[in-house]
Amino acid sequence: MSDVTDQLPKNGPEKDQLLQNMQQAVLNGDQVWVKATLEAMHPADASDLLEQMPRDEFEAALALLGGELPSDVLIELRDEYREDAVEALPDAAVVDALDELDSDDATTVLEDLDENRRERILDELEPVDRAVLEARLVHDEDTAGRLMQHEFLAAPEFWTVGHTIDHARDNAAELPDDFYEVYVVDPKIHPVGYVLLSQLLRTPRNVKLSDIMSDLHSDISVATDQEEVAYQFQKYSLASAPVKDEEGRLVGMITVDDMVDVIQEENTEDLLALSNVSSADGSDTVFETVRARAPWLAVNLVTAFIASGIIALFEDTLDQIVQLAILMPVVAALAGNAGSQGLAVAVRAIAEREMEGAAQRRAIVRETTTGVVQGVLFAIGVGLVSLLWFRDTQLAIVISLAMFASFVWAGFSGILVPLALRKAGADPAVASSVFVLTLTDTMAFFSFLGLATLILL
């Protein structure tokens, strides 16, 4: 084993070499080497290595390992790879993995199974484990009830520091692997406070928990949405938090590492949604990629032809002044860009909950004023360039006025579209960019060609 460990690199060209060795070993069917290498690595590094392989080689590696993929590597795999792996593993291996994993991770694996296989595998678990896992699956996806683990350390208020530590030593096997605080509960098992382990550690044995406990700031129940949970973790700088059932009893614990994943997931969703991509993963096939993107392009096809319809209204004008066709994309491009800027800022502020009450009113005023200021700046800029190019004062005046109107409109749309979507209960990141661009395009073409018809003809 030490041979294997010694050759494990963290970065750079050695990492590529390790990948090549792994691919070669899979090709050669060298099960012993593959298994020893994966076990010698940190599970996160091992899963990274497996994910670097193309999907078909990854499946070959799984087949080679049979049921021998360590459960801590399995749980570190990205969704798509983990689903493939769970599908490929024999039932007995899945049962073993469920036994070994904490209940939150076990639930993730269970979710990957189809109905029939899930039933079959649940039947093979110990009745207690089965009950715990089935209780979790009752909660909606993306809620605290799904994310939490059932293993945690709770103690009544009257326990002393010494008693609590002794209890932990005596019940070591039932405690979670990592935890950061003890939850103090009343006789009804309602959490009333918490004691950080670092606090417990530095306090004399005879002190009561009630004397050193802090107030709970988080307020999380099994039905709380994961976005709200992540928000509370960030706001109160939490490492973990207790989860209550509908009656307010302590039933689980959420730890910050899961919240970091949620935060990344929500951020990725917003960023992709703003660019009209519904989902993306490094292992996506072309088919999956097209499925995640083509629907929005189809919507864009409709909106683009609407913009064309606006242009078509001014066919006669365009026929007489060809310069308008040359300049019209400038107005649309700049206004669209200004609208996207405001939109990105608004979507971000909404996600970070900085767009409430007075802050929202301030943002609307700021974005509109910014539209006016930038409208003046770029009306002058675009007007000057056009004047230099075409030496036509009236044309320059027309494009300047259109630019100004489009910027003010872009300022409005960039802030009002996401706020309206939020008010309607929709995700402001999804769909807003298509709306905003359609609104700015329409305004740009209409104002430019309309003013040209009025002034130049």
Added chain:
Amino acid sequence: MSDVTDQLPKNGPEKDQLLQNMQQAVLNGDQVWVKATLEAMHPADASDLLEQMPRDEFEAALALLGGELPSDVLIELRDEYREDAVEALPDAAVVDALDELDSDDATTVLEDLDENRRERILDELEPVDRAVLEARLVHDEDTAGRLMQHEFLAAPEFWTVGHTIDHARDNAAELPDDFYEVYVVDPKIHPVGYVLLSQLLRTPRNVKLSDIMSDLHSDISVATDQEEVAYQFQKYSLASAPVKDEEGRLVGMITVDDMVDVIQEENTEDLLALSNVSSADGSDTVFETVRARAPWLAVNLVTAFIASGIIALFEDTLDQIVQLAILMPVVAALAGNAGSQGLAVAVRAIAEREMEGAAQRRAIVRETTTGVVQGVLFAIGVGLVSLLWFRDTQLAIVISLAMFASFVWAGFSGILVPLALRKAGADPAVASSVFVLTLTDTMAFFSFLGLATLILL
């Protein structure tokens, strides 16, 4: 005090009421109420309340409080508000805050001061505190050296669990408020492993740390960039990690709450950069907003006129066939959208380090193939709509061919531009969208008008 605490709401209309009460109290100069209310709240809630006030009212509140703004509220404020607050506080209050805060938070406050005032205030600190803070300022911003705190618990390998706990009790005052693990060090103070507090807690007193310690997976030195630190936290699900100096000696600790902030910051930067905004904050003035956006619009002004230049090449063609002017924005809009989709996916994959070696080659193949597939789909779609509208087969063929060429080009640009920027050492999120849109616009206009000139005239 209990009156104040009882009336503290968490959400909804009561929160707006509290804000109004606070604004009224500031207006009335009711220092006692303002102070008592802020102290009764969690620092994160108190800072939220202050941030909801317009900047001028916030400054009035600061003036009213004088030096009485609690340091834990100060440190929770968003950058802009904290800078204002530090500026407004008297020197004595800043010195008190620096005394009370952990060294990482104290550094944040020091960074807000101008050179002269910083010197003056450092002079008033205890020599030991001063030395610690000055040592930190040596490290570059955005490195582990700036983010870490100097307070942590380290122990030699031969210590037992009991000895470690006793040591923590005897030195309680010097330990950080929150920490999650003990770092095990060799005689040269090089970290060789760690013991989670939850592990320490459940292990009998006579067991040696060397028998229960785990290997360190993180590898962070004072010079490590914060993005790399955040990556290691995510990858290895860390709650905290040790920081080493250039000689590999343990000098500090970073905790996950700071990393969550870094992750949010990096995500915000990427999302805004993709929409050509260089920075944004809820409290920005119109001037700050324009300064963060106008430079990219100015770049866009240049690129938009480049696209116009392409169109101008085909002035004669446009003069003869006005339908081209009507349809040309459709080609540009769809191709631009397709390019942005690929770009967003690529930028995200780069940020999540999923775009290395084999994965990069796969992504290039996937994006190009996606361009071809979507090119075929939308060439047919756009062609059909054009045919129905204008009843002109040749025009429909021209726009279909242009659409196909532009989609393939968009697929290429969306992936190659960010990869090229990364290779050049630039941030792939910044500037890529302007590049990609310019490339797709140029291709769209050139292919559509060029093919029209060849085929239709």
